[in-house]
Amino acid sequence: MNFQLVQSARKGGGARPRRGVWLMKGAPPEQKTSSAAPPLRLVVVLVVVVWISLLYYQFPMLAGGGGAPLVTVGRSDSADDPCRGRYIYVHDLPPRFNADILRDCRKTKDHWPDMCGFVGNAGLGRPLADPLDRVFTGENGWYGTHQFALDAIFHNRMKQYGCLTNKSSLADAVFVPFYAGFDFVRYHWGYDNATKDAASVDLTQWLMRRPEWKRAGGRDHFLVAGRTGWDFRRSTNIDPNWGTNLLVMPGGREMSVLVLESSLVHEREYSVPYPTYFHPRSDAEVRRWQDRVRGLERRWLMAFVGAPRPDNPKNIRERIMAQCESTDGCAQLGCALGTSQCHSPYKIMRLFQTATFCLQPPGDSYTRRSVFDSMVAGCIPVFFHGMSAYLQYKWYLPEDHAKYSVFITEEDVRTGNLSIEAALREIPPERVERMREEVIRLIPTVLYADPRSKLETVRDAFDIAVEGIIGKVAGDRRGGAAAVDHIDTTSATDNHNLSPWQGLGSRRRK
Structure with missing residues (x-):
């Protein structure tokens, strides 16, 4: 919409402006002749444009609000159209x-x-x-x-x-x-x-x-x-x-x-x-993080972050926590009701960064966020149920599950027939290194980049x-x-x- 600022002059006082009035384009010609109008009009228009831009672009991004897409494009049937088949x-x-x-x-x-x-x-x-x-x-x-x-x-x-x-x-x-x-x-x-x-x-x-x-x-x-x-x-x-x-x-x-x-x-x-907690804004941030976790010292063999499930006798979490407490090779964050350790991103990520294997038993459902937090930290996930990852996330995780993870059956843990620590220590070091490298390679695919920026060549989740x-x-x-x-x-x-x-x-x- 086109607005113009029209100046009203004092009676008998020449052309000195008294106050500005917003009128639609089409006002009488004699009201458009003020020499002060062009620069003032330009300032006002610039201010309006800036405010509209801020409201249009920033508010939806901060609030996640609705509205039409911020970018709209046409479509070409040309074979060299980079968006062909992707609109x-x-x-x-x-x-x-x-x-x-x-x-x-x-x-x-x-x-x-x-x-x-x-x-x-x-x-x-x-x-x-x-x-x-x-x-x-x-x-x-x-x-x-x-x-x-x-x-x-x-x-x-x-x-x-x-x-x-x-x-x-x-x-x-x-x-x-x-x-x-x-x-x-x-x-x-x-x-x-x-x-x-x-x-x-x-x-x-x-x-x-x-x-x-x-x-x-x-x-x-x-x-x-x-x-x-x-x-x-x-x-x-x-x-x-x-x-x-x-x-x-x-x-x-x-x-x-x-x-x-x-x-x-x-x-x-x-x-x-x-x-996860990590939302990179550039390809370089992704690469730097991968290099960082690749070079970290892993002083713990295994780690667990989670709460027990005392009301469910079939859940193996308490047995896993007991095994973790019984060895010097395991570290865990207790997440019992009333504690805050599991709500601290710093504590969670620091622990995952220092462990070679991260234990991922089912909780309230078969999988959980911890799986992806641990992978972003370069920690090899250990699963106890096929539904936790293998029957899902087929767009994201390798079909050969042994390339990036370890599987131990719930029944072996529940009956006490198997020591998790012993099973993990039996894996040859060279295979552990290959698995960790595969997890690090997968990091970009299991995280969501910052929505306010754009990765160039890295494909995220x-x-x-x-x-x-x-x-x-x-x-x-x-x-x-x-x-x-x-x-x-x-x-x-x-x-x-x-x-x-x-x-x-x-x-x-x-």
Whole structure:
């Protein structure tokens, strides 16, 4: 809109200006002749442009809000188009589905820690300030990121994606920036199921009325639900009051969804890494960190960070902790209820950096954030259940699991037939070195770069997820369900077809 500043002169006082009045372009010509108007108009226009730029670019990045994509491009059918086959259209959802949810972050305070401190900085949370050697600081890309903050992080990364299109009919996939994970939190305790599902029902009805949906019946749509898949399928969970029904209701079940842990019962449900504390801003930061962890002294054979599960006799955590306490080769951070060690990024990462192997038993679900924190530290993960990694994260982790990890069965630990320390010491040093190098190579693929910057050649977890989703959508168009990877759950344990919380406890804390 074009505005002009028009000066009003005093009666009989010549042309000396008295006050400025904003008028639409088209004011009478005699009101546009003031010699002071051009420079003043220029200053005002510059101020307005600066403020609009700040509000448009900075506020959505800090709050993870909704709105149209910040970058829109066209599409070329040219074979040399670098975005050919990679275009994404982002739905401009009403703010009630994302930005408004973040503004309700204090609604969680009665049952969860206040989430408001975790949604700033494009979803990364507060920058860390390492009190010891200044390694883990915001300047170096380290933040107090919440494990369930992926909704906002991913959305803000998508705003920087280089192949966005404003023509939905030409898009290779359609992104739905609904903050399903944050929506889960705000109404989980103390509300009926209808209230828990209200936003999901509203979203799916909104989507199914859109022309973009009709093109493929929603099968080219995807969203990020930054929790486990079981948190969004209440009617197929063993707990009829746990979570929402987003992935079961019409509209939700047609879309692909990226979750932190798949339920393995939905063919369009794909697992992506938990957010870690490290969010590099350049390729150089990634390389420097890899070089650092490669050269660290590993004085502990093994390490464990986690809380016991005394209410669940099948869980092996207490046995692992007992084995760790019985040897000088193991270090652990106790995370019993009421302690804060497991909430200190500094303590967690310092421990993982000094251990060769990091023990990763199931907790509230089969996998947990600690898996990815330890890998970022260059620590070789030790798994006790196939669902913790091997049956998931197929876009991210090598198919040959022995290249980067160790597997020990839960039964061997539960019955006391095996010493974890003895099993790890039997691994030849040269093989340990190869495994560690593979873990270090994988570091970029299991972290999310800072959404406010852009990596040049390094592919992070976001890049891999987008590539995977576009490939699945393209496969669906070519061959239907046959193009979707089939995950054979028969290789899991005898409860593979049940909710991950059956036999794993009910507290849902990591």
